[in-house]
Amino acid sequence: MQQNSLARSLPVVVDDAIGDEARHHLVDVVVGKRIKKRRQQLRMSQTALGAAVGVSFQQIQKYERGSNRVSCSALYEIAQMLDVPMAFFFEGLQEPATAGNEDLDRKAVLGQRLVDAFMAMPKKMRPRVISLLAAFETGD
Numbered sequence: 001m002q003q004n005s006l007a008r009s010l011p012v013v014v015d016d017a018i019g020d021e022a023r024h025h026l027v028d029v030v031v032g033k034r035i036k037k038r039r040q041q042l043r044m045s046q047t048a049l050g051a052a053v054g055v056s057f058q059q060i061q062k063y064e065r066g067s068n069r070v071s072c073s074a075l076y077e078i079a080q081m082l083d084v085p086m087a088f089f090f091e092g093l094q095e096p097a098t099a100g101n102e103d104l105d106r107k108a109v110l111g112q113r114l115v116d117a118f119m120a121m122p123k124k125m126r127p128r129v130i131s132l133l134a135a136f137e138t139g140d
Helices: 002-009 026-041 048-053 056-065 074-082 097-120 126-138
Strands: 012-017 021-024
Touching: 002 026, 021 026, 026 074, 048 056, 048 074
Parallel strands: none
Antiparallel strands: 012 021
């Protein structure tokens, strides 16, 4: 659930050049541009980079445009081939919003307290508590 809220908190780039208004996540676009920039600095072709990491040059093109996401393992290999740390691809990106996370953290703590209290009960009593909770849920 936290992943979905994180994904919604970051902007999406709409690419009109493709024609079908494909939606690309801002992080994918930024990472792709940094891959391209570093590859060009090293005067490395897309074909050479693709061969080194085990993907086609077309896949490298898609990574560089941000239309395909780079998996962690592929990004790790790309970073090694381009002689940059993994952080290079993410430097300067805005930190994800944490306002929604405070409420989620509070609920997680309360939920954990509830689980701990339930587990501290005698085993014979637990089915009765579950029945009581079920009665509240159905409104009986």
